[in-house]
Amino acid sequence: MSTTTSATLPDILLIGATGRTGRLVLESALKRGHKVVALIRESSSLSPQTNLKIAKGSPLEPAAITTALALTTGPVIIISTLGQTRTSGNPFAATTSPPLFMSHSASAVVQAATAPKFRVQKLILMSMFGTGSSFANLNCLMQATMRYSNMKQSLDDQNAVDEIVKQSGLTFVMPRPAMLKGETALPVKSLGDAGEKAGFMPSVSAQSCAEFMLDAATSAEWDGKTPVLSN
Secondary structure (H helix, E strand, O other): OOOOOHHHOOEEEEEOOOOHHHHHHHHHHHHHOOOEEEEEOOOOOOOOOOOEEEEEOOOOOHHHHHHHHOOOOOOEEEEEOOOOOEOOOOOOOOEOOOOOHHHHHHHHHHHHHOOOOOOEEEEEEOOOOOOHHHHHHOOHHHHHHHHHOOHHHHHHHHHHHHHHHHOOOOOEEOOEEOEEOOOOOOOOEEOOOOOOOOOOOOEEOHHHHHHHHHHHHOOOOOOOEOOEEEO
């Protein structure tokens, strides 16, 4: 964990705070002493907590993100844990998200974050193993699954996010977690930006991903990188 003191911690604008990994990021960020603004949909809810402000609106709308950023009080890191959703964990299950949901949100985030009145230091967007250059290092079974199941929608969307963020000119970190498995925080391994050190079927816990993103918020070690993560 970073040794940054609470007095110098950046604020965090968290997008996706009610999702599987987002809930863990929120809980850990507050424990670490960050002030957090959570942008959640109108239909969602979060319990009031110290150092937590809640903004309601769509993550697809630059105006909603601008409103959320206005609630921050200093330098801010934007963390997004948004992901494509399906009716179950089965890769062939029906999708429940629009085809380019995450990339539309990434465009809105970039538009809001580049406004000079906000001190956005970094974007941290959770990606996945298989995005961009890491696709070649998936095993053959996972490559086929990505191509021919409903996970293709997630892959296409993540690839679009990758391009949008890299062209934004903003400092970024886009971790590419391997298969999410388990909830316990375990030591995180980087398998390289393209997963070149990956074995046959690496996995990582959601809690480990959450802790990694918060560590990256207060460290420049991973800036401009897309590390594939495993335990």
